[in-house]
Amino acid sequence: MSEEPPGAGRRRSSWLATTYAVVGAGIVGAYLWVALSGWEYERAARGVMPQSVRSSPGGYRSFHFWHSGFHGGK
């Protein structure tokens, strides 16, 4: 029984497959980083509010409150 010719048809590796392997591994890695680090794409603004202001409920109004412009949809 004849066997397949060894090595005669060895194909060169596809550049696209190689590139995709790198990019794909990056995507999986990015997902893991996002999931493990608790990263979120958010609109929240981060800042520091002094204790004195926090001690006075109603003493300050949030940035969002003045600038969101929301007044109901109907």
Added chain:
Amino acid sequence: MSPVSTACPSCGAPVEFRYDDTFVRVCSYCNAVVARADRGFASLGRMGDLAQSESPLALWVGGQLGGVGFQLVGRGQIAHPRGGGWEEWYARFDNGTWGWLSEAQGRFQLSFAVPLPGGMPPFEHLVPGQVLPVPLALEGHPPEQFTVAEVGAAAYRAAAGEMPYRLEPGLRFRFADLSGNRGGFATIDAGVDPDDPIALYLGREVTLAELGIAPTSSTGGPSAPEPGGRVPEKVAAHHVACVQCGGSLELRAPDSSLRVTCPYCSAVLDVNQGHLSYLRTLDKDTEALVPVIQLGTAAELEGRTQTVIGCLRRSVMVDGINYPFSEYLLYQPELGYRWLVESGGHWSYVSPVAAGAVAQELNGTWHAKRRFRHFQTATAQVDRIFGEFYWRVEIGEKTVMADYVCPPYMLSSEDGQGEIQWSLGVWMDSRDLSAKLTPPGQKAGSFELPGPSTSSVAPHQPFGHGGVFKVALVLGALLLVAGIVMASRASSRSIDVRFGEAVPAPVDPADPAATSIDAASAPASSIRFSEPFELHGGKNIEVQFDSALANSWLYVQADLVNDDTGMVDSFDAPIEYYSGVEDGESWSEGSEKVTVHLKAVPAGRYVLRVETQWPPGPSAPPLTVTLREGVFRATHLLIAFGALFLIPILVGLRRFLFERRRWAESDHPWLVGQSDE
């Protein structure tokens, strides 16, 4: 065992029968076949001289198989009906059995006579490609399904030593070669006449090491001659003169070549053991050929240096269109013959396959655990020839070819003249192949074959980027596992957030709307602070606002405040929900729930400040706030999957077009809206 000596009835030279159970002994001086007779010995005629071969075996060499010793006591050279031939050695085992050791192209097959099983079809009914209805089994081996590879008649042209049967020079015996699906082989010997008994020989491939035989020379040199016998004529690669024009021809396989063309006068010459005779002259315009690969080119394939010795131009006619292709014959003494096939700039390296190694089914075949799909069946015709060939090739010679593909492999059958031949081709990139070819007088790597056009697709050309799918499969599995792990690690722990009393939001004196006479129609608002709560930190945070709204809205602005550091994450969440019935149909818009995800914050004590605003009305809509830390984000996983599979999807579309082009030239073209047959 008692040796018997006598004088050759033909020449008088001493002839010795070493074994009691042999019928004939070939005189080593005159090649007379001396047979035992009732009253002494008789000559049955004379055989031809043994042609020298590359066999590493020799007469009277001993060996061992399965602990039983044997000796090679006879040798026969058999002429194939279509030219060429094969060699058989007769092994007498110490237990009295006889084995047939056939040799072809450096491979050995040992067979033994076995009883003919019931259910075998008559010899006259055997046709190439037919599968025997009964499996055959060699002792100690599992049963095999056998396929008829060839049916024909052959004759002994030379012999030496002793034979266990009556060998008569010149008689043509009928035979059928069969090939098993587990590597076994069988021969049916139907004798000379229809009334002759049928003998079945069953065997398998063996190595010289298995047989305990040391080659008589390191590279298959000349077999040892019989004591006192003539040394067979060695036919080495050599230059001969064309008998038509006197031009110098180089025979690269003089032992086995049967045809050669003269490059000077285009004469077709018959080759008989290196001796030439004129047959005809090719028409230079329509039958001669100038090959792309020069004869004598060395090809480094299968780990051996093979030599290009001939070239054919063949063609098939399909739907009135002529499809030509070139076949280059490669020769290497230990490997035998191989092919390089070119069609439309696509190249294949082709090796022979045993008929029994192929299992046919509807629209396909199986070989080496691969399924090959039928591509095309057509009649191929030889149009042009150049160089030397191991069969009596003729212009106009036709065979029915069937091609089956499993990229990068193509399995092909050629059916004709009582024989079915299978071959396995593997597609090769023209640049890769070029690097393996070294034309005479040139340096390795200096030769470049023409490649295919970029738009053409060979029947067995592999899709170049198929590796993307395998990578996607692996990465997709990894991502899925990662997603499952993340989902299992995620906590669904709700953090108990308790709020104090809501207080009206202070009015900003700088806001004209808040201090105008229309202030009563301005949206109402209030502020609440939660009790401090602990966050573990390092995980995302989900805040869900739920309000039972009825055709209204609620605007939420929240601050997540670190009680120790004063760090504030400020975010908002507009909630609005409207519903009603219009024209008898209910409708709704918006949602009573809004979920906000915040990125991880440091561990610590936090408070949530929630400020709400709603339309002018008697009371604030109810608001429930749920806060969780470390939630699983399916959206992130879906986005990752989308990004991961974007490229494979595009590659898949390209592959679809690639496959459609491939099958467009087949007997099974893809139709619009049909992805497969």
